[in-house]
Amino acid sequence: MSNTHPPVVGLPQALSIAAALAWGLLLLFSVDPLGALPVLCAGQLIATLPSHAELAFVLGWVSPTHLAMSWTVMLFAMMLPAVAGPVAHVRARSFAHERAMGGLGFLAGYLGIWLAAGAPLIGLAIALRLTADISWLPFVVTLGLALAWQMTTWKQVALNRCHMRYPRAAFGSTAMQAWLGFGWRHGLWCVVSCAPIMLSALLAPVPSYVSMPIAALWIWAERLEAPREPETGFIIPMRAFRALNHRVTHTLNLRSGRASL
Amino acid sequence: MFTRENVYDLGDNWADPILWYARGVQSMKARPLADVRSWRFYGGIHGHLRGLWDLHGITDPVEPGPSDEDVATYFDQCQHQSWFFLPWHRGYLLALERQIRHEIEALGGPHESWALPYWNYLEDGRSGVPPAFRTRSWPDGTDDNPLFVEQRWGLIASGPSPVFQQLVHLNPMSDREFSGPGNGGSTGFGGRPTGFNWSGGDNGGAEWQPHNIVHTLVGGQHPSAFLPLPPPNHEIPIPGLMSATSTSALDPIFYLHHCNIDRLWESWNRFPAGKPAINPNDWQNPSGSDWRDGPAASGDRSFTMPNPDSTAWVFTPDEMQSIEGLDYGYANLTPGAQVEPDNLTRRVARLGLAPPRTMSGGVAMSPQKTVEMIGTGEGKIALSGTAQHQASVRLDQPTVDRLSENLSGAAPQPGLPDRVFLNLENVRSQSDAVIFKVYVGMPPGTDPADSDTYFAGTVSLFGATLASDPAGKHAGNGITHVLEVTDIFDRLYLDNTLESLEISVDLVPVDDIPAAAQVEIGNISFYRQSE
Numbered sequence: 118m119s120n121t122h123p124p125v126v127g128l129p130q131a132l133s134i135a136a137a138l139a140w141g142l143l144l145l146f147s148v149d150p151l152g153a154l155p156v157l158c159a160g161q162l163i164a165t166l167p168s169h170a171e172l173a174f175v176l177g178w179v180s181p182t183h184l185a186m187s188w189t190v191m192l193f194a195m196m197l198p199a200v201a202g203p204v205a206h207v208r209a210r211s212f213a214h215e216r217a218m219g220g221l222g223f224l225a226g227y228l229g230i231w232l233a234a235g236a237p238l239i240g241l242a243i244a245l246r247l248t249a250d251i252s253w254l255p256f257v258v259t260l261g262l263a264l265a266w267q268m269t270t271w272k273q274v275a276l277n278r279c280h281m282r283y284p285r286a287a288f289g290s291t292a293m294q295a296w297l298g299f300g301w302r303h304g305l306w307c308v309v310s311c312a313p314i315m316l317s318a319l320l321a322p323v324p325s326y327v328s329m330p331i332a333a334l335w336i337w338a339e340r341l342e343a344p345r346e347p348e349t350g351f352i353i354p355m356r357a358f359r360a361l362n363h364r365v366t367h368t369l370n371l372r373s374g375r376a377s378l
Numbered sequence: 379m380f381t382r383e384n385v386y387d388l389g390d391n392w393a394d395p396i397l398w399y400a401r402g403v404q405s406m407k408a409r410p411l412a413d414v415r416s417w418r419f420y421g422g423i424h425g426h427l428r429g430l431w432d433l434h435g436i437t438d439p440v441e442p443g444p445s446d447e448d449v450a451t452y453f454d455q456c457q458h459q460s461w462f463f464l465p466w467h468r469g470y471l472l473a474l475e476r477q478i479r480h481e482i483e484a485l486g487g488p489h490e491s492w493a494l495p496y497w498n499y500l501e502d503g504r505s506g507v508p509p510a511f512r513t514r515s516w517p518d519g520t521d522d523n524p525l526f527v528e529q530r531w532g533l534i535a536s537g538p539s540p541v542f543q544q545l546v547h548l549n550p551m552s553d554r555e556f557s558g559p560g561n562g563g564s565t566g567f568g569g570r571p572t573g574f575n576w577s578g579g580d581n582g583g584a585e586w587q588p589h590n591i592v593h594t595l596v597g598g599q600h601p602s603a604f605l606p607l608p609p610p611n612h613e614i615p616i617p618g619l620m621s622a623t624s625t626s627a628l629d630p631i632f633y634l635h636h637c638n639i640d641r642l643w644e645s646w647n648r649f650p651a652g653k654p655a656i657n658p659n660d661w662q663n664p665s666g667s668d669w670r671d672g673p674a675a676s677g678d679r680s681f682t683m684p685n686p687d688s689t690a691w692v693f694t695p696d697e698m699q700s701i702e703g704l705d706y707g708y709a710n711l712t713p714g715a716q717v718e719p720d721n722l723t724r725r726v727a728r729l730g731l732a733p734p735r736t737m738s739g740g741v742a743m744s745p746q747k748t749v750e751m752i753g754t755g756e757g758k759i760a761l762s763g764t765a766q767h768q769a770s771v772r773l774d775q776p777t778v779d780r781l782s783e784n785l786s787g788a789a790p791q792p793g794l795p796d797r798v799f800l801n802l803e804n805v806r807s808q809s810d811a812v813i814f815k816v817y818v819g820m821p822p823g824t825d826p827a828d829s830d831t832y833f834a835g836t837v838s839l840f841g842a843t844l845a846s847d848p849a850g851k852h853a854g855n856g857i858t859h860v861l862e863v864t865d866i867f868d869r870l871y872l873d874n875t876l877e878s879l880e881i882s883v884d885l886v887p888v889d890d891i892p893a894a895a896q897v898e899i900g901n902i903s904f905y906r907q908s909e
Contacts (some may be wrong), residue, residue, distance in 0.1 A: 209561040209562055209751075212774045213751075214776060277854075278853070281854070282804070285901065288774075343851055356573075356677035357677060359677030360677030362677075367667055
């Protein structure tokens with residue numbers, strides 16, 4: 118049998134499953150009623166910090182390992198669905214027997230950049246949280262900055278770059294390097310585009326199962342918008358909503374049509 | 379019923395349909411740009427770039443444009459590199475005809491029967507822009523013929539060209555599918571699924587040939603002048619009106635060209651009656667709501683045209699499906715050049731395979747199509763000047779083995795023979811007026827002029843400039859051209875050339891490509907597609 122037949126679970130489906138598992142972990146660990154499980158959301162961990170504690174106490178309270186682990190789970194949940202398009206591109210531009218490795222190479226580059234961005238982002242979130250007397254103030258300030266960033270032309274430039282697709286032009290390890298490079302370039306523009314949103318989500322004084330889905334939905338909806346000429350102004354990404362609305366209306370019309378027959 | 383006639387069969391260069399078209403265009407041209415019923419507004423519906431319009435003298439830099447609301451509703455709508463290419467342009471033609479009829483009525487002319495003629499450039503001796511469009515004068519000698527456009531610098535702008543038949547063909551008419559699987563494989567006759575897509579992506583078959591190439595052959599580019607720009611471009615070639623999506627619909631010949639494209643769509647659907655089909659969907663338009671409902675199904679803007687009373691007309695591809703249902707017909711659906719709807723029978727004979735079952739002999743449903751890359755090139759290729767450029771594409775042994783197994787009929791699950799496609803990926807350019815020929819597997823030292831056997835097709839870069847803009851609506855990814863090279867690969871297989879795992883691709887410019895055009899091909903690759 119030809120090995121070109123699609124596997125039962127391809128990489129795009131695996132991305133969705135991995136993201137769903139990560140969301141499950143975040144939810145499970147944040148609503149544990151007995152408090153027996155460690156919180157697995159970096160934002161929620163930061164929100165629980167005392168405002169004037171010593172750094173040593175802080176690191177005892179939330180260890181760097183714990184923060185890194187929670188950041189990784191957050192990235193899987195929030196960012197994997199946003200890269201379905203580029204991963205599909207990598208697979209289409211790879212030989213059949215290299216598709217999985219190509220996709221993984223892209224993901225390694227992409228997630229590598231986001232994991233590296235975690236250090237300054239979480240560090241900044243902790244610093245803001247520790248220097249503020251009012252627990253919700255850092256969130257309000259960073260949310261304001263994120264909204265201001267949304268209105269800049271640079272934000273749109275970064276979003277447009279997230280739609281770039283690169284051709285593949287080599288065999289073997291050189292091709293893998295190319296996909297790794299595509300991944301980190303894509304990740305870099307993704308960080309530039311989304312870091313302010315992620316920072317404010319980290320500082321949100323609400324449970325992670327509220328703040329993270331809101332941030333993720335916004336990021337996914339933005340990614341579904343077509344590229345556009347960068348202009349100053351606030352753009353609400355409504356394309357996904359309109360498409361969903363169209364499908365719901367279409368389905369309801371079909372059902373009412375069948376019912377009237 | 380409105381009948382669109384062949385412009386060369388009207389009996390006179392200034393026969394009534396042309397004369398009244400000219401009068402209608404003149405009336406529309408007299409209106410200000412901001413008027414939704416003006417000629418320039420209609421041009422803007424297809425695409426607009428005010429700086430280029432000002433440069434060509436079409437607009438004065440101080441002339442007020444349409445309102446922001448009208449721009450958002452109507453401008454920059456043309457659908458390219460999309461499965462909406464055909465239905466959007468059909469609606470666009472209908473809207474313009476209604477407006478022209480409105481003008482004809484005001485002038486006391488035959489508004490109840492008038493329809494645009496079509497220009498079938500594929501007929502012998504008719505490849506030149508029709509005579510009434512090439513003269514500055516009306517039949518009475520008055521010197522302001524509105525059908526004349528100065529900015530036509532292409533090879534067929536002033537009459538038929540001997541090279542036309544080498545550059546233009548109807549091979550996509552043989553593709554039985556409206557929309558192919560893409561991802562390196564066929565894009566189909568009508569193009570790949572997209573949302574609202576103004577520019578960028580993969581060309582559909584009809585868009586590639588003959589649509590794009592005729593645009594470029596009419597428009598061309600200014601023979602010597604360049605448009606100065608700030609770095610990094612410094613200067614770029616100045617395209618003729620028909621060569622750029624943002625100016626093409628300002629040329630009155632645009633609409634006759636698109637009537638022919640629309641006629642070819644109707645011909646692909648229905649001509650000749652009873653042409654062989656392998657699957658039930660062959661020669662049919664897409665049936666899903668994603669296509670029928672248009673880009674609104676993807677959450678994008680709707681297709682909207684102005685009515686003669688300045689109200690808005692919103693339409694969907696579903697409403698454009700039947701030309702008869704729209705009360706239109708064509709005088710002749712014969713394509714105008716050779717179209718072989720049954721390449722399959724010829725292929726199986728050549729390859730020595732068992733004859734395929736067709737719809738009449740029992741439905742031979744194909745399994746879901748599989749597309750996979752066979753080989754890839756060495757990356758970016760810059761193209762300039764007149765010199766032939768040769769690239770080498772390295773093939774992947776396991777994939778070639780699967781292809782050979784399929785073509786030999788020895789595959790474990792034998793089906794129809796695979797098709798093979800050449801991809802010119804992410805083609806970017808600062809000029810749309812570039813044409814080059816593509817040859818595959820041509821032996822070294824062979825003169826392309828004697829190499830029809832290896833000729834894969836002609837590529838026009840119509841639309842490439844917009845698609846190359848990183849700040850544009852396609853993020854600067856350029857256009858990917860997908861050319862079917864199945865016949866060539868059959869020969870390479872039968873000659874055992876595939877065993878070398880190295881296939882040459884020769885790119886031969888038709889005319890001098892200025893360095894300022896910055897033509898760049900991201901990569902060259904081959905794909906096999908199971909049937």
